[in-house]
Amino acid sequence: MTKVLVCILLLTFLPGQSDDMSVQDIIKAIDNNLNAKSRILTSKMVVHGRRSSRTIMSKNWVVGTDQAFTEYLSPPREAGTKMLKLGDKLWTYSPQTDRVIQISGHMLRQSVMGSDMSYNDMMEDRPLEELYGATLEGSVDIDGRDHWIIFLEAKEKGLSYPKRRAWIDKQYLLPIKEELYAKSGKLLKKATMSDIRKVQGRWFPSRFYFKDELKRNSKGTEWVINEISFDVNIPDSRFSKAFLRK
Amino acid sequence: MIRFLIKGLLRDRSRSLFPVLVITLTVTLVIFAIGFMKGTLNSLLLDTAVILTGHEKIVTRAYSEESQLMPNDLALLDVDRLIDDLNQDYQDFFWSPRITFAGLLDVPDENHETRSQGPVIAFGIDLLSDGSRQAEIWELNRALVSGNLPKDNSDVLISSKLANQLNIAIGEIVTFIGSTMDNAFTTYNFKVSGTFNLKKGQTDKQMMLVDLSGARLALDMDNAASAIFGFTHSLYYDDEAAVALRTHYNNTNSDSLDIFSPFMLALRDGNQMGAMVDISGAMLAIMGGIFMVVVMVVLWNMGLMNGLRRYGEVGLRLAIGESKGQVYRSMISEAVIIGLTGTVMGTGIGTALTYYVQENGIDYTKGIEALSNSSMVMPNIFYAQVTPDLFYVGFIPGVLATVLGTMLAGLAIYKREMAQLFKELET
Numbered sequence: 124m125t126k127v128l129v130c131i132l133l134l135t136f137l138p139g140q141s142d143d144m145s146v147q148d149i150i151k152a153i154d155n156n157l158n159a160k161s162r163i164l165t166s167k168m169v170v171h172g173r174r175s176s177r178t179i180m181s182k183n184w185v186v187g188t189d190q191a192f193t194e195y196l197s198p199p200r201e202a203g204t205k206m207l208k209l210g211d212k213l214w215t216y217s218p219q220t221d222r223v224i225q226i227s228g229h230m231l232r233q234s235v236m237g238s239d240m241s242y243n244d245m246m247e248d249r250p251l252e253e254l255y256g257a258t259l260e261g262s263v264d265i266d267g268r269d270h271w272i273i274f275l276e277a278k279e280k281g282l283s284y285p286k287r288r289a290w291i292d293k294q295y296l297l298p299i300k301e302e303l304y305a306k307s308g309k310l311l312k313k314a315t316m317s318d319i320r321k322v323q324g325r326w327f328p329s330r331f332y333f334k335d336e337l338k339r340n341s342k343g344t345e346w347v348i349n350e351i352s353f354d355v356n357i358p359d360s361r362f363s364k365a366f367l368r369k
Numbered sequence: 370m371i372r373f374l375i376k377g378l379l380r381d382r383s384r385s386l387f388p389v390l391v392i393t394l395t396v397t398l399v400i401f402a403i404g405f406m407k408g409t410l411n412s413l414l415l416d417t418a419v420i421l422t423g424h425e426k427i428v429t430r431a432y433s434e435e436s437q438l439m440p441n442d443l444a445l446l447d448v449d450r451l452i453d454d455l456n457q458d459y460q461d462f463f464w465s466p467r468i469t470f471a472g473l474l475d476v477p478d479e480n481h482e483t484r485s486q487g488p489v490i491a492f493g494i495d496l497l498s499d500g501s502r503q504a505e506i507w508e509l510n511r512a513l514v515s516g517n518l519p520k521d522n523s524d525v526l527i528s529s530k531l532a533n534q535l536n537i538a539i540g541e542i543v544t545f546i547g548s549t550m551d552n553a554f555t556t557y558n559f560k561v562s563g564t565f566n567l568k569k570g571q572t573d574k575q576m577m578l579v580d581l582s583g584a585r586l587a588l589d590m591d592n593a594a595s596a597i598f599g600f601t602h603s604l605y606y607d608d609e610a611a612v613a614l615r616t617h618y619n620n621t622n623s624d625s626l627d628i629f630s631p632f633m634l635a636l637r638d639g640n641q642m643g644a645m646v647d648i649s650g651a652m653l654a655i656m657g658g659i660f661m662v663v664v665m666v667v668l669w670n671m672g673l674m675n676g677l678r679r680y681g682e683v684g685l686r687l688a689i690g691e692s693k694g695q696v697y698r699s700m701i702s703e704a705v706i707i708g709l710t711g712t713v714m715g716t717g718i719g720t721a722l723t724y725y726v727q728e729n730g731i732d733y734t735k736g737i738e739a740l741s742n743s744s745m746v747m748p749n750i751f752y753a754q755v756t757p758d759l760f761y762v763g764f765i766p767g768v769l770a771t772v773l774g775t776m777l778a779g780l781a782i783y784k785r786e787m788a789q790l791f792k793e794l795e796t
Contacts, residue, residue: 217556222544224475237552
């Protein structure tokens, strides 16, 4: 899901593209933009549960695709919880237990803070070109804007979403909508984005919506970017296990 | 007349002692066999009830549909009020909240890093409240392998299998990793106060037990519970009564349009439990029926033989002027007295024996442990059960069969020819 998110974010950095781009060009362009040097963002996640909604504030520090650090700011029960991703490893720190715990195995399939995103979604950051073969299925008009429809199929086993279909805005090069499928073709998740604005001279989507289609009666999760800055120097010490306890 | 017959029976032990002993023994066997069969079948149901279903279980309608997923975001809220209402409205049961949850159990090393980790299924049960019977129905004192029962809400009991797997020692701090009621990630430290072995095969392989209040803190479930379990005070499951109560509760308290309204399930409503309840009821009826028929044949035959054995005595009594009707009625009266005496004694001994086995059980631990690969929740100690019907069921073979046998044998009295009596007596 982070992949989708980063795709969405970074596709905004591409200038408007012409209709004659090949699907490989589009995927390459996406991958080129995925690997931003660094970014710091503050966001709000609104998890619409079956009974009520919860708002979780967090701050993220990200370098490339291998290093990410998240600190949860609110609500009080979540405040102080931190997560560190280094390559394919993920640790979490909870101030209540004062424990640094590596999340692995089936726990990676669990939802992040009760949202419609899983830890696995956060972990899969490798370039799309490496992971998927792409097919251009056609073009479609959505709300008066031209979109490509691209179908992606996994080249290797073990991915959370072996198949996915994305609707790419031709001007913003943003996947306005994406559907994520299991190998069997069963729809697992849906993602959309909106509220596109210019940030540091680039188009930037500030509101995302994710829905886990396997959760019955789920009303989905909204993710709203409040602030984002790119190419900021982030000290290496931030991405250490020791920093989790600070 | 009765006094006369009783005197006769007491003075002629060949007419009273042996028949009374046989009836007593037979009725004792009937009472104990039925009580033990009922108790054993109830033990099978009770183990499942304690761990999974209760005799009655209240959940939200939405939770009921997804219960296999342990969806605590669909848990019952305002549980204290619900329990108060239940205690007031359904006093034949005791009600207790339960939180069922799953996650990972992480054991730290001296640097607070993960030393070992494994999946765990946890039950938050009311262990610490005054008057709670949860420790009793889980038989935790017997199941405790080492350490102590939880004394506060951060204490946890770990199954000995899980403790061995993760190399956990008493007194260690372990971290539960899972999801709160809001599906948020949560970690919570528990102190291992003891280990237990339910001795029910693989049932407790990944099990840990915490007090309800500890589970509520860990999962952010203030005054909430996955379910409210109800058990009869005697712990005996009466399917008919349970189904009637469930129907009444749902008709009066559950709103079919509100997925969060409370919804009661009887034990038979659980997965395949209905079939199990029906099968156990049918088995009990068939086995009990066959046993009763056999016993009745034995006592009938005894009554018959007693009547025939007294052929000479009857002839003499007829010869000295007693009418056939008088003799016949006196023999039946004697049979009633003997039957009643034996049945009362048999019922007393049988119910006492049944009660003893109800309280102490018969331990089949070794046999059940040999079935440790079975996934079925199996009791290792079988208990009998004293039920009201045991106090009258013995009268069917004890009195009825004996009297019928005597009546059949006594019909021969009416076939005796008076003219032949003296010839018979001469020989």
